[in-house]
Amino acid sequence: MGAGITGLSLAYYLRARGVPHICCEASAEPGGVIRTRELDGHVLELGPQRLRRSAAVAALVDALGLRPEVIEGTGELPLYVYFGGRLREVPFTIATFLRTDLLTWRGKLRLLAEPLVKRSSTSAESVADFFIRRFGREAYENFLGPLFGGIYGSDPRAMHARYALARLLALEAHSGSLLLSALRMASRGGFSAALSFRRGMQVLPRALYEANRENIHLETTVRSVRARHGGYVLATAAGEIEVERLVITTRADQAADLLREVAPEAATRLARLHYNPLAVVHLHSPARRPGLGYQIRADEDCRTLGVTWNAGIFAERAGVHTSFLGGWKHPDIVNGPEARIGEIARAEFETMMGEPARVIQVHRWTHAIPAHDQSWTALDGLELPARIHLATNYTSGVGVNARIDEANALAGRLADAA
Numbered sequence: 001m002g003a004g005i006t007g008l009s010l011a012y013y014l015r016a017r018g019v020p021h022i023c024c025e026a027s028a029e030p031g032g033v034i035r036t037r038e039l040d041g042h043v044l045e046l047g048p049q050r051l052r053r054s055a056a057v058a059a060l061v062d063a064l065g066l067r068p069e070v071i072e073g074t075g076e077l078p079l080y081v082y083f084g085g086r087l088r089e090v091p092f093t094i095a096t097f098l099r100t101d102l103l104t105w106r107g108k109l110r111l112l113a114e115p116l117v118k119r120s121s122t123s124a125e126s127v128a129d130f131f132i133r134r135f136g137r138e139a140y141e142n143f144l145g146p147l148f149g150g151i152y153g154s155d156p157r158a159m160h161a162r163y164a165l166a167r168l169l170a171l172e173a174h175s176g177s178l179l180l181s182a183l184r185m186a187s188r189g190g191f192s193a194a195l196s197f198r199r200g201m202q203v204l205p206r207a208l209y210e211a212n213r214e215n216i217h218l219e220t221t222v223r224s225v226r227a228r229h230g231g232y233v234l235a236t237a238a239g240e241i242e243v244e245r246l247v248i249t250t251r252a253d254q255a256a257d258l259l260r261e262v263a264p265e266a267a268t269r270l271a272r273l274h275y276n277p278l279a280v281v282h283l284h285s286p287a288r289r290p291g292l293g294y295q296i297r298a299d300e301d302c303r304t305l306g307v308t309w310n311a312g313i314f315a316e317r318a319g320v321h322t323s324f325l326g327g328w329k330h331p332d333i334v335n336g337p338e339a340r341i342g343e344i345a346r347a348e349f350e351t352m353m354g355e356p357a358r359v360i361q362v363h364r365w366t367h368a369i370p371a372h373d374q375s376w377t378a379l380d381g382l383e384l385p386a387r388i389h390l391a392t393n394y395t396s397g398v399g400v401n402a403r404i405d406e407a408n409a410l411a412g413r414l415a416d417a418a
């Protein structure tokens, strides 16, 4: 259920493995939150701004014939955090670590002491506590908090490390030092390049849909799920669909509605998961700075959470910058008039960048990103009936790459079970 990137890539990988499947999507277009719009000659992303080049993404791009469409960010692009009236560079390399004014020398020395820090013995740690314990308060407040909180639009003090940082906790348990692991990763080539498509991110879900359209049914909302003969019956406006297994890729509140009859206890738990609202404002500005953009320290008096410099990542996106507002700090901002949201984004961008800007458009998401906050304890002890699977950005990784990887792994398990 669902033809966002998870459902579409799952369908693609099932087809590649010869497993019969059907994918139902409520909306008239494939892609879920991956939504691209063209306005005044600009390609604008309402949802994800980019993905990362990985082996899985490169293989999909080639198999779908999308190579001529690909646009890539150049090399290691810098990222900034704004506070105290300035943009300050995040130290991803030793050279930037030495020169950045994001940390005092005291803060830098504390960060360097990370390999000496003991492993955690508690499972109740928040994301903020985890980063403070390992890297010190200054590194947390000045860049780890803004970067990590920025991904989810959430307050790291309210996020449980065991849900939001499961991979880092595993790395800590296995290797001891996250800093030494990061340095080893950097010596092997570091972070992979940012990637998108000339006509925008939605090119990928549209191509996945076109490659498999006989199995993907758009404008087909699943209204309810019932158990029958060891499998499940999905009710849609066009009739019933009988399936052996069911994979749900929808938002948590939508999954809760669908599971109400077959798994009432799981439905109650999923309905408790909280999402952060976000306003996405596209700005046009002559500001030209190579880089990914910036996040903002939590104590700054502003409504913007962070800004992606689309123009700084991709030469093809000249003039475009995307500002994100709302999240845990100002959830109500999305309820205000669009003109006011745009005006706040423009004014704060001009203050922080020192360059003029004009608003191209405003988009509001009432349920943007799963918050991974205290409400995630609802997942403790979550049990699903046999042959129902959740493949979602609230039970696993939130990024587009993580969604594709989970779909691929699940397709392998379903093929083995078939």
Ligand SMILES: Cc1cc2nc3c(=O)[nH]c(=O)nc-3n(C[C@H](O)[C@H](O)[C@H](O)COP(=O)(O)OP(=O)(O)OC[C@H]3O[C@@H](n4cnc5c(N)ncnc54)[C@H](O)[C@@H]3O)c2cc1C
Binding pocket: 001, 002, 003, 004, 005, 006, 007, 024, 025, 026, 027, 031, 032, 033, 034, 046, 047, 048, 049, 050, 051, 220, 221, 222, 223, 249, 250, 251, 254, 258, 278, 280, 365, 368, 369, 391, 392, 393, 397, 398, 399, 400, 401, 403
């Ligand atoms: C504003 C924003 C910015 C982001 N930025 C980035 C980024 O820069 N990089 C990155 O990697 N990730 C980013 N993400 C995260 C990433 O885009 C998402 O986690 C991912 O795209 C989710 O895909 P999905 O297929 O799991 O879910 P969704 O995209 O939510 O798809 C679920 C689908 O299920 C359908 N559905 C719901 N109910 C039913 C029903 N009853 N019957 C049938 N269909 C139904 C919906 O219509 C939808 O199409 C961003 C997300 C947002 C919102």
